[in-house]
Amino acid sequence: MEAGGHDMEAAGHEPYDRSPRARRRDVLQRHQLLRFRGRSVTWLVPLLTLLAIAYVDYNTTGEFRIVSWCVFVSAIAAALCGLWTTVLFAVLALLTYLGADAAWPDQYRAGPADFVLVLVGGILAVLAAAVRVRGERRMLHMMDIAETTRRTVLRPLPPVWGGLDHAAVYLAADAVARVGGDFYDIQPGPHGTRVLLGDVQGKGLGAVEAAAALLGAFREAAYHEPDLATVAARLETRIRRHRVLTVALGRADGDRFATALLLGFPPGDRSTVQIVGFGHEPPLAVGTHGVRLLPAGDGLPLGLGDLIGRAGPPSVLRVTVDPGETLLLVTDGVTEARDGTGTFYPLAERLAAAVARDPRNAEPARLVAHVRDGTLRHCRGRLADDTTVFAVRTTGRPPGPESRLG
Template sequence: MARLRPRRREVVRRQQLLQIRGHSVTWLVPLLTLVGIAAADYNTSGEFRVVSWCVFVAAIAAALCGVWTTALFAVLALVTFVAGDAAWPDQYRAGPADFVLVLIGGVLSVLAAALRVRGEGRLLHIRHIADTTRRTVLRPLPPVWGGLDHAAVYLSADADARVGGDFYDIQPGPHGTRVLLGDVQGKGLGAVEAAAALLSTFREAAYHEADLRTVADRLETRMRRHREHTVALGRDDGDRFATAVLLDFPAGTEGVVDLVRFGHDAPLAVGPAGVRVLPHGDGLPLGLAALDPRAPPEVRRTALAPEETLLLCTDGVTEARDRSGTFYALAENLAAGVARVPRTADPDRLVAFVRDGTLRHCRGRLADDTTIFAVRRARPDTPRDEDPVRGHLPS
């Protein structure tokens, strides 16, 4: 397998901490520092010399700039030191010792910049792998898929992880369009593996099976088989489970939606008339059906107005807390938002509203990975020429 290497342009972009009109100006920081040192040395007395502080210039450049830029500032700092020191009488000169200090400091700064840039390249490579894994599990969806208009946003509790156990997908088929959203218990690659297993089963079963209860049964079986496989490998995630919501927009039947709930919060129907919780059963999470084999998944059908959008969220939203420990009041905030601006019920506006409200409430400190997914039957005037990854808003 060919080794993936981050493009040089991508590595440079990570160094653009300061920009003016899209152009990096990080070099201004060490340049202004060098000019300030030279000016201070020129305007101070001979007993107080600051020209030796030129050693800091290359160190600052190493923290902000690339290798060649750092090398350039190391040379400029050395030249500035020599020129500034030579301008003073012999009794006030810093001398060879400070010259060696600035020289060695410049060399070490260049080496430090090289190590930093190399580390950034490795980090970028790791993030590329994480993003590829995320796109594999959460495949990009067309803007209107299976007759459904949708939007989604994923927020990772760990900014560096970029991938977790939340999952969702839309699968059109001859029997209707099915939607699945869920959250695998736990974190790490084990949770990602379980999510991928459930999604692969969903994509096949949702297409071929006419009965939504059969799709639910196959998801339960897949979760159980996945746990048996991981235990056989000697791993300790034999008790892993997943909460989920399974929806069905039946073909040829407008104005209704079928719902199966696996221990997950019920979807909210959001429309100009307000916010309501969809009727739901009390199904067990996927992987735990053996605890009560007498309670098969229950399919609930409910009416859905054409202007209503279904909102599905993982517990990163419902468990978001502020400083006082108060949970985010999702339904109440949604009702107020829709009352002010009825178009908030549109899928893309809806997920953005919930995302922003959640982050404000917890001050950006998410306790868990968060997925916000909104879906409704597409209207005839729904634009179909948008970007094909519209369903994944930037996080």
């Protein structure tokens, strides 16, 4: 499914935003529409064009000669085919020109001028194909790098992790970069399972670096620290350290901050979730009864706590959740998605209608898919910001050995 140039995949247990992966063995897989039984047939286009030109030229009068149109054959091959296929068609076009022109009496022949046209056109087509294929190889290499970066920042998670069933989808506003400043993770540990979702201010590699720094701090602190407030304090300290480093490096993005939600699921307690908010959109609890808005906490975005001279981390809220309720966390790519009239996406209302229509829509995978599709339909695929939809639900089963080993 594709809309507005943004790639999507069905919500599951693995982060999203990838476009179809480039097959290293076939740099020219860009022409997916011209494939038959898994094989590229783009060569049919210049071949049929060449045959059509030869046929028309042979079956018309001498006053209507189009054999010089063979120059278009190599140009078409350069746009659609690989380098050596383009070379082949450049040679075939030249041979076809020579054979077709020689079949006519002298007074009807196109002559050497058009021969030079077809020859030079073929040479230019081969050069253009070489440049295009080299650029495509470089682009595929960059896409591989972006994919590796994304999987480093947003690591894949097992289907059930830390006693939580979960699903996530990530849509990059930049469909080429495929990675941005949104981040999320689940970290089980001896003190319960902790969940983090956030959005770094700004875009580009600087935002990715800040997200990676926060996730690294979260993965260590969430496992070792018994108090969720201490985990929150470690995140604030980490973003400040990162900002100091960027300033010392002379970069202009030393004022980055991040909104985030930090959740804690205490061990042995399915009915309670701890919430620490850092200026982020509040989570939604979605169940068979409907949708309710949970408190978001009183914290400022990570990196801005020093503006009010806060001595400690924001308060930890304890909220009761019903068995089977799914907690939905989203970034502002969802809540700030606008339609053609400028109306924001009505997330809670759409979810309430979906759950009323089918209670199974409260399941994490179906819930994430519904929000993803609804957001893209609402904004017609034109995402203004990176978009992350993350849903978690307790399974009722105790966490596995990952809670002890991390």
